[in-house]
Amino acid sequence: MKKNLVSIITPMYNSGKFIKDTIDSVLSQTYKEWEMIIVDDCSTDISPEIVKSYVDTESRIKYIRTDKNGGVSNARNIALKNANGQYIAFLDSDDIWDKEKLEKQINFMKEKDCAISFTSYELIDEENKRLDKIVRVVPSIDYKTLLKGNILGCLTVIIDKSKLDFEIKMSGVRHEDYVLWLSILKRGYIAYGIDDVLAQYRKSLTSLSGNKLKSAMWTWNIYRNVEKIPLYKSIYYFINYGINGIKKS
Structure with missing residues (x-):
C-alpha cells in the first residue's frame, strides 16, 4: 500500500461514448498521486481502443480486460485486488469528476482523520447537459441513518484503507x-460529507439504478437477507427509504 496514492476503481462495459470524458476528468486532477485501474468487462465497442490510446502515454492508467463478462461487482473487485493506493476512489466509466475533487477530498479526510467520505454531485444526461439536479450531502452519517437511504454517491466516495482492518470487496x-x-459503517465508522459539487453523475437511459421498482426490491433484499434486519425494523427503514427517495428525485 503506497501512502497518499489514490487508486481509482473504474469498471467499463461498452462506454465508447463516455470513457474519454471520464479519463480526461482524472487527468485534469490537481492532485497528482493517483492510479486509474480500468477493468474492461468484455466490451464489444470501441472503448478498449480509446483506453489503450491513453495507456500508451500515461503510466498511471492501468487497463485490465476480463476473460468473460462478469458484471460490475466482479470488475470492481478485480480493480480492488490490483489497487496499490492508501485511498480507494470509485469512478464509473460514464461519470466525471471536478478537477479539484481529489485534492479537496483528500485534504478533508486528513483534517477529519476519517476512513470514508463523500461529496455532493450533480446529474447530467448522455449529451453532457446539466439536468438542474444536485444531490446534496449531510455533514456526517452513521449506519442506522444510512439504512434509511443511500445518499453516498458511488462516484464521490473515497475510502482510506489504512484505517480499516478488513478487505474492501x-x-x-x-x-x-x-x-x-x-458494511463499513456497521463497524462503527462515520462517513463524512463535503457539501461541494465535485462530480457529475450521468443519468443514462440504460442506468441500472434508474429503475425505481427494481431499486426498491434490491434495497428490501439488503435489509432482510444481507443485513438480517427483523421484519418490523425493515418496514420502518423501507418507509424512510421511500420518503428519502421522493425527496431525492
Whole structure:
C-alpha cells in the first residue's frame, strides 16, 4: 500500500461514448498521486481502443480486460485486488469528476482523520447537459441513518484503507456499493460529507439504478437477507427509504 496514492476503481462495459470524458476528468486532477485501474468487462465497442490510446502515454492508467463478462461487482473487485493506493476512489466509466475533487477530498479526510467520505454531485444526461439536479450531502452519517437511504454517491466516495482492518470487496448483491458502505459503517465508522459539487453523475437511459421498482426490491433484499434486519425494523427503514427517495428525485 503506497501512502497518499489514490487508486481509482473504474469498471467499463461498452462506454465508447463516455470513457474519454471520464479519463480526461482524472487527468485534469490537481492532485497528482493517483492510479486509474480500468477493468474492461468484455466490451464489444470501441472503448478498449480509446483506453489503450491513453495507456500508451500515461503510466498511471492501468487497463485490465476480463476473460468473460462478469458484471460490475466482479470488475470492481478485480480493480480492488490490483489497487496499490492508501485511498480507494470509485469512478464509473460514464461519470466525471471536478478537477479539484481529489485534492479537496483528500485534504478533508486528513483534517477529519476519517476512513470514508463523500461529496455532493450533480446529474447530467448522455449529451453532457446539466439536468438542474444536485444531490446534496449531510455533514456526517452513521449506519442506522444510512439504512434509511443511500445518499453516498458511488462516484464521490473515497475510502482510506489504512484505517480499516478488513478487505474492501464488492458483494454480488445488487446495490453492491450500498452494501459496502453499510458494511463499513456497521463497524462503527462515520462517513463524512463535503457539501461541494465535485462530480457529475450521468443519468443514462440504460442506468441500472434508474429503475425505481427494481431499486426498491434490491434495497428490501439488503435489509432482510444481507443485513438480517427483523421484519418490523425493515418496514420502518423501507418507509424512510421511500420518503428519502421522493425527496431525492
